[in-house]
Amino acid sequence: MSTSSAAPTLHASTWDVECIRADFPTLNQQVHGHPLAYLDNGATTQKPQVVIDTLTRYYQNDNANVHRGVHLLAERATRDYEAAREQVRRFINAASTREIIFVRGTTEAINLVASSFGQRLQAGDEIILTAMEHHANIVPWQLLRERTGVVLRFIPITPQGELELERLPELFNARTRLLACTHVSNALGTINPVEAIIAQAKAYNVPVLLDGAQATPHLRVDVQALDCDFYCFSGHKVFGPTGIGVLYGRETLLESMPPYQGGGDMIRTVSLEKSTFAGLPYKFEAGTPNIGGVIGLGAALAYVMALDGEAVERYEQQLLAYATARLQEVPGLSIIGQAANKVSLVAFVMEDVHPHDLGTILDHEGLAVRGGHHCAMPIMSYYGVPATTRASMAFYNRPDEIDRLFEGLLKARKLLS
Numbered sequence: 001m002s003t004s005s006a007a008p009t010l011h012a013s014t015w016d017v018e019c020i021r022a023d024f025p026t027l028n029q030q031v032h033g034h035p036l037a038y039l040d041n042g043a044t045t046q047k048p049q050v051v052i053d054t055l056t057r058y059y060q061n062d063n064a065n066v067h068r069g070v071h072l073l074a075e076r077a078t079r080d081y082e083a084a085r086e087q088v089r090r091f092i093n094a095a096s097t098r099e100i101i102f103v104r105g106t107t108e109a110i111n112l113v114a115s116s117f118g119q120r121l122q123a124g125d126e127i128i129l130t131a132m133e134h135h136a137n138i139v140p141w142q143l144l145r146e147r148t149g150v151v152l153r154f155i156p157i158t159p160q161g162e163l164e165l166e167r168l169p170e171l172f173n174a175r176t177r178l179l180a181c182t183h184v185s186n187a188l189g190t191i192n193p194v195e196a197i198i199a200q201a202k203a204y205n206v207p208v209l210l211d212g213a214q215a216t217p218h219l220r221v222d223v224q225a226l227d228c229d230f231y232c233f234s235g236h237k238v239f240g241p242t243g244i245g246v247l248y249g250r251e252t253l254l255e256s257m258p259p260y261q262g263g264g265d266m267i268r269t270v271s272l273e274k275s276t277f278a279g280l281p282y283k284f285e286a287g288t289p290n291i292g293g294v295i296g297l298g299a300a301l302a303y304v305m306a307l308d309g310e311a312v313e314r315y316e317q318q319l320l321a322y323a324t325a326r327l328q329e330v331p332g333l334s335i336i337g338q339a340a341n342k343v344s345l346v347a348f349v350m351e352d353v354h355p356h357d358l359g360t361i362l363d364h365e366g367l368a369v370r371g372g373h374h375c376a377m378p379i380m381s382y383y384g385v386p387a388t389t390r391a392s393m394a395f396y397n398r399p400d401e402i403d404r405l406f407e408g409l410l411k412a413r414k415l416l417s
């Protein structure tokens with residue numbers, strides 16, 4: 001079965017949230033005797049039926065290893081695997097499928113760049129990060145620092161939760177080799193002005209990596225218009241399967257980088273003395289890939305691309321405005337992250353209430369939210385809190401779920417404070 005045969009549902013430009021919800025079977029269930037309100041989309045998103053069906057069909061009909069066999073199943077699996085690569089190319093408007101590398105997720109994509117691009121860096125070379133990164137865009141660079149002696153510099157953040165871009169020019173110098181920055185913050189919801197950041201980096205001839213894990217579920221991304229050099233995202237956050245993600249890299253840069261891992265599929269020739277490597281993108285895809293995951297991701301991206309992107313953004317901004325207003329009515333609640341430009345995510349703390357206790361009480365009301373440091377401990381330190389509670393919304397959430405969150409928070413406050 002090809003990915004393209006799994007036709008996504010088409011929706012009208014006015015946002016019909018009930019029609020959308022009907023595509024997501026997981027949403028239709030009771031939790032502790034209440035209808036599920038799934039507000040943890042920043043952690044992972046639910047999957048439309050078309051993705052579930054595509055995975056089932058692949059394993060039922062087409063399961064075979066790719067790029068190897070000459071038999072029909074292997075041909076079908078390879079065709080659908082490569083069709084999904086083309087779907088990813090269109091999703092982010094890359095110039096070529098040679099620039100699309102399949103990895104396990106954003107974390108592996110960044111580790112690939114830190115390991116491979118990082119191999120050419122020397123002690124004293126500098127990398128600019130920001131103080132609002134997910135651990136996935138901090139720790140790989142710290143590991144590289146331990147291996148090579150590179151220097152890490154950070155764009156600071158403001159109390160509003162925005163980057164202090166006035167400070168960026170002073171961070172560039174002749175030793176700057178890369179700027180790696182999140183497109184959207186998972187802990188604050190901030191949409192960073194990545195166009196302005198890339199323009200500054202270009203002026204210094206510095207390549208830019210964007211962590212798009214939280215941007216791709218909400219925004220339309222065009223890597224050519226952005227003119228970024230690397231773009232990373234995770235399938236599971238954009239309505240696709242877990243265990244599959246994408247590294248986009250500018251072809252000339254990828255060509256110049258050494259392989260990340262060695263093994264089958266990434267080679268041209270192997271002798272006991274030496275090996276030569278396959279061309280792009282296979283040079284970076286060692287071993288049997290997550291074939292089902294790739295094909296499922298293709299179906300997820302086809303689903304998202306069939307939606308009216310502007311209507312999605314409009315609807316999610318309405319949800320954000322509504323959630324922000326309602327949560328501000330809760331006594332003792334402070335929103336963490338009040339940037340002017342945000343995706344539909346609200347993080348907050350409540351006086352005298354620990355986020356873990358809050359999460360447990362809300363769960364008993366059927367409300368799925370996330371409490372913790374959100375893999376962004378430096379942000380928690382900046383705000384002087386150990387953890388926050390995060391309600392992160394997708395285009396299938398409804399205002400009445402936010403009303404239920406509001407009621408749940410009042411209840412928790414009564415019980416806990």
Ligand SMILES: Cc1ncc(COP(=O)(O)O)c(C=O)c1O
Pocket residue numbers: 042043104105106107108134136137182184185186211213214234375
């Ligand atoms: C901004 C950001 N970057 C990176 C990651 C890591 O993604 P994954 O765990 O899918 O590799 C996440 C996951 O929450 C994220 O929100």
